[in-house]
Amino acid sequence: MAERLSRCLWYAVLLITAVYLAMLDWSSVLSTNVLDLLPADKNEETWVVQQMATGSQGRVVLGVLEGPAAQRERWADGIVRDLEGSGLFVQVLRLDRAHGFTEPASIWWEDRFALRFPLWLSAAASDGGVDPSNLDELVLYAVERLEAFYEDPGYTAFEGLVPGDPLLLMYSGLLNWMETGLAQRFAGAQGHTLFWLEQKDSPFSEAGQGIVLDRLLGIPGLWAAEDVALRWRFSGAVSFATANRTAMQREITRLNLLIPLLVIAVIGLSLRQVRILIPVVCVVLSGVAGASVATVLLLGQLHVLTLVLGSILAGVAADYALHLLARNGSLRSVNKPLLIGVFSTVIGFLVFLLSDLPVLRQMAIFVAAGLIFAAVTALVLSLWVAPVPNRRASSVSLPDIRLKASWLVPAWLVAVSGLFWLTWRDDLSDLEYPLPEVRLTDQTVRAAFGDDGAQVPVVVFAHQRDTMLHRMEYLLTAIEPAGPVGPTVDVWLPGSVQIAFTRQWLEQHAAPFAQALYHELYQAGFDPEAFESFFADWSTFVEAASDPAYFDAAMDRFQYSLNGPLAGLYPAANTGQGLHMTTLILEGADQQELLDKLAGLDGVLRLDTLGYLNQLFSRYRVELWIFSAIGLLLLTLVVVLAYSWRLLPWLVGLPLATLLATLGLLGWWLSAVNLFHLVGCILGFCLALDYGLFALTCKQLSERFPRSVHLSAATTFTAFVLLATSSIPAVQALGLTVALMVLLGWFSSLMLFQQFTPSTESIRNLNE
């Protein structure tokens, strides 16, 4: 009765799990963003990098229209209208059109005194050699600059600004902008029109992928009916995310179809019947379902990579069913090693919950919960599903592996010596499906935007705007003679010292300066009356500048108005986090020298998102080793408690030797290994331990070598060899390592079975 009740209870749990999974909104739960696998806001640097990758800049799509100028001119505005009308983008800018930047330009104009006058005053002293308190000199400096402006036929397009700006506050800022060459980039190379698009939804969300990509791909349809020679290209996170998601889904579907087919074939050939497959599939499905529900409930998200790594779970869960249903003898020969195996593996994986790396935490919960679900289902099923009779028992004999230590030990030593050649290289791109075509398009599009790979984008950040400006100034001094190739934020923003000086100067000289300027303009042949708007605005400025918050408010206003590529120079969204950030692009003849110089500067970070994240990721390899060691210790403790410390060399020592041999072989075989080889080793260790436990228990009970171990090893090996053929480097690494570990683990369990002689005491313990 109790047995039936518990069985019903478990079925109810499985039913609820299935219903919960069916009702989940998978588009929001399932993530493909590699950044979700990394720790959030651990330190400022990490936060800055993540912000640059996932903030509004991460939603940018760069577009390039190539072709004859007249045709581009005709269709470029159509592209803007089409994309604006789609409602999928919050910004659609044609970079060669000034009117895309109307808002920042108008704010800059309105606040020109707050944003530029402190810099003008400072430049008068430093560049003009003028004493700002000597008003005669100062106004002469101003008027000479104005005369020089009128002598330059190339720049009089800005003449219309002059009546409101005889000090050329705007013009000098614009000059700086032009001289840095970014304006040239915006204009686009010959034959190109550049577009800057910002998606409304994240490219890592369902809403920000397919529909957006379709719209962008559909652009050539605008002119399809006409005979035009235009070519539209674009690139952004959406291209990679969508292509990656599609390719990953295709890959996972392929593996999910092939692996069960092969496993069925192996089981069918081994047992000559396939009815066992039904409970095996039930156990695996319940394990995956329980794992998914637990992960979503506890973490609110399930990364697609966890599902891939979850193949670990499927491999082990299938083993539980096989051990129970393909056992040679009584349930007793299986129960204890099964429970110890589950318990030790769960503990081993739960240790990863202590990690800061979300990918490890997800994997810990997913595997641990899934194993518990699978084991309970397997045990419940074993109560009413009869084991498969061993029809081939009489005809099958164990391979004779009574190996001589004389060559087994040297063979192991040779394998292990590969550890000396083992090099580590963690690359986040291993997590993604290789997309050479998308990458090539990306390079082409970026090249059109002036990114030829020779520049070094740098982020300067600090909690105070002033500190940020100081750091940037220091950076530009430190990297002399290499300089910025793009405009820097100090074109717009004065520092606190300049603001304080300006305030003080205004208190003493504001009114007489205006009078002296009026007079000097007249003397130089100008008509002072034409500058009426300037003098009116000057009075307003002088009055407003007495407010202590005036300058900061103007800078904030300007920062929030920035759009398009300008927003990337001084991202406004970051102030909420207490950090001011600005980006600048540096160019140096010797990039390595440049990077060495950057390395020693506080609050300066090279904007190499992938490189930085790789570095961050590799830090967690150390963490993985530490937690693996802790897991191993706990596992050892479980074995000691469940069996005896005398069995440690057999139960823990052999899997450990297997692990070292596998790593050694990988060292011989591969040029570099990564985090996923290590994860494969951990899984392989758990499997090898399980094989050892079952072999040892059967030996103690004087039963035959458990055929479930053969079967488990064969199915797991088959499944992981198939994973090793994956195009995703991370899955490939995992598949190869586990396949090797399973092979060696199976071999070591055979060795254990044949070499181990159980003591009377251990047999008594087992019977107890």
Added chain:
Amino acid sequence: MIPTKWLLWAVMLWLGAATCDAGMDAVLAELPVRSKIQAEFEEFRHSPARRLPGRFSGIMRWDAERGLSLEYQRPRQQWIALTPYGSWRRTPDGAFRPLPSGGDSEVWTRLLFDVFAGRLDLWQESLEVRMHAEGTLAMRIELMPVQGGELAGLFQSMQFEVLEQQIRAISVRRDQRNRIEIRILSVDPQPQWSVEEQAAVFGPQENE
């Protein structure tokens, strides 16, 4: 004879406004392919901010394939090259940098882009012909923005003075106090430029 359309184009560029190669192409497409001209010019810019006009002078060079080069010699040396492949300003070290786009206002820039894109339908033309006593023929071509058109209010007029089949003067008037007057002083209809000189004058070319 200096083609009227070319001068119209040159005048627009003299205003210092930004260019776009699309507009350039459209205008260039209508220009006579044979032309290669060099002319000395004098330019007076009347500005509301100044009591006296600014005076510029220099040499203009026109090559149907390479575009227009303006070499200002006074009040200081300055080169501007406007070609089908882009608009350039030559720096003192001889390098060519793109001419800044933009203008004194967003509307101003946008409308000029439209003009360069060949939208001459925004102008209405008038022609005045006078025969002088000595038998010479003088013409005045005047372009005025179409009433209610996009250019209305931005420009008052453009005038071309033609004497004996040569354009002698151009006047562009934005308003009473804001106008440009250009006088063509001498014209060399068959100038000879070396390859090096062409490269130094017209700036980067696509096929180079």
